[in-house]
Amino acid sequence: MIAEGNLVFLRKPRMGDEDIMLIWENDESLWYVSDTTEKFSREDMENFVRSDHDVFRQKQLRLMICEKKDSRPVGCVDLFEFDEFHKRAGVGILIYEEADKRKGYASQALDLLANYCKKDLGLKQLFCSVLTDNESSVRLFEKNAYVKAGEKKAWRRIGNKWKDEFIMQRMLS
Numbered sequence: 001m002i003a004e005g006n007l008v009f010l011r012k013p014r015m016g017d018e019d020i021m022l023i024w025e026n027d028e029s030l031w032y033v034s035d036t037t038e039k040f041s042r043e044d045m046e047n048f049v050r051s052d053h054d055v056f057r058q059k060q061l062r063l064m065i066c067e068k069k070d071s072r073p074v075g076c077v078d079l080f081e082f083d084e085f086h087k088r089a090g091v092g093i094l095i096y097e098e099a100d101k102r103k104g105y106a107s108q109a110l111d112l113l114a115n116y117c118k119k120d121l122g123l124k125q126l127f128c129s130v131l132t133d134n135e136s137s138v139r140l141f142e143k144n145a146y147v148k149a150g151e152k153k154a155w156r157r158i159g160n161k162w163k164d165e166f167i168m169q170r171m172l173s
Contacts, residue, residue, distance in 0.1 A: 003112035010063040018045035087124040110144040118172040132164040
């Protein structure tokens with residue numbers, strides 16, 4: 001286990017997670033967030049779960065967000081563009097099922113992740129990108145000490161529309 005709160009804990013992926021991760025990764029309605037363009041195979045997910053999850057070597061890290069009372073994965077939080085020299089990383093988060101949203105899981109996961117990044121990874125800041133019209137995500141990150149650092153105009157194409165995106169930062173020290 002990487003970190004634990006009163007609602008959720010964070011852990012690295014393990015065998016048995018490949019089925020749920022395959023559902024999440026192959027949900028085409030979410031591809032615009034991750035820039036995914038093709039489906040993953042079960043073998044892809046198994047290889048990912050078996051892979052080295054060393055953020056210093058891979059420059060990325062996925063952590064499963066598990067509900068504390070029954071250890072059920074409810075989502076994941078990712079570090080990407082991990083930069084050891086500049087002491088920063090990007091953050092992405094997913095709580096997949098509608099029934100698991102608005103329970104405080106995402107907020108606590110972001111807080112646990114920030115503490116882990118500061119204390120264990122020595123990072124100074126985290127950043128994320130959020131569509132400007134995704135009010136619930138903007139509120140989530142603002143609630144967790146992220147501030148809007150800029151706005152990228154017509155940055156992300158979703159279908160035939162172009163959407164603006166905020167870049168948000170959280171300073172860890």
